[in-house]
Amino acid sequence: MSLVYPNFVRCLLIAALSICSAYAQDGVRVDEGSRLKELVPAAELEQAAAQQYAQLLQEARSKNALAPEGSPQLKRLRGIAQRIIPFSNRFNQEARNWKWEINLIGSEQINAFCMPGGKIAFYTGLIDKLKLTDDEIAIVMGHEIAHALREHARARIAKSQATGIGIGLIGQVFGGGKYGDLVNLGAQVGGNLLTLKFSRSDESDADVVGLDLAARAGYDPRAGVSLWKKMESASGGNPPAWLSTHPAGSDRIKEIERRLPEVMPLYEKARRNR
Incomplete structure (x- = not known):
């Protein structure tokens, strides 16, 4: 009997750990992402993003295009x-x-973004032209936040630099504490952030992570389907310029529908807990 008890306890522990692991791994699964991003200092990139974001807000403010603090749409x-x-x-x-930070800019553009470090902006054209519901806004926001969380900009810049000037020079610039002229580097990196084009792989990754985030927050991930139908309708079958590297809308809808079994339980749990 003395041998049975330890075995029984061990089985219970294994079962408990399996349950905990299942809970820890609920939702979507993603890989670690590109290791090449380590060539670009995250703090430097976030600083550049903050500077460019502040400049963007100042330009919008000078044109009376920046939503004031009391704006209902901004509060939303x-x-x-x-x-x-x-x-x-x-x-x-x-x-x-x-x-x-999150701000709203008055513009006809169908646009939104989240820069490294969590600097978010939406354009009124996206919300008004597509008449987005809260669930659909959450899908867009989750997608854009996912780009920042998964450090897609950092990886893309590293890959671009590696292609343009070679791994050896990147090592000299970023490695061993020899960062060179950080001010110039920050301006160069920051100047590229708003026009940076992500790969289709990055966009698909952000779609999946965005669905997970929206669902956990209690927003219906099925809104991804209605969102992309609206996108297709508004763009005549072609995605807006800011989504030019995305998979086609029909492919996106199929992928969202395929992923719904992974994220719907998160949404249902969030609704029960609200």
Whole structure:
């Protein structure tokens, strides 16, 4: 009998660990992403993003295009962000230290983004032209936040630099504490952030992570389907310029529908807990 008890306890422990593991791994699964991003200092990139974001807001303010603090649409966006952001550290532990910001810019552009470090902007054209629901806004916001969490910009810049000037020079610039002229580097990196084009792989990755984030925050991931039908309708079958590297809308909808079994339980759980 003395041998049976330890075995029984061990089985219970294994079962408990399996249950805990299942809970820890609920939702979507993603890989670690490109290791090449390590060639670009994250702090430097986030600093450049903050500088360019501030410049963008100043330009919008000078044109009376920056939504004031009391704007109902801005409050709406920030309310959605407040529900999504707490789940961001699941995909990037550093996100808990980011100084998150979200602003609304008056423009006909169908556009939104989240820069490294959590600097978010939506354009009124995206919300108004597509008549987005809160669930659909959450899908867009989750997608854009996912780009920042998964450090797609950092990886793309590293790959671009590697192609343009070679791995050896990157090592000299970023390696061994020899960062060179950080001010010039920051300006160069920051100047590229708003026009940076992500790969289709990055976009698909952001789609999946964005669905997970929105669902955990209590927003219906099925809104991804209605969102992309609206996108296709508004663009005549072609994605807006800011989504030019994305998979086609029909492919995206199929992928969202394929992923729904992974994220619907998260949404249902969030709704029960609200």
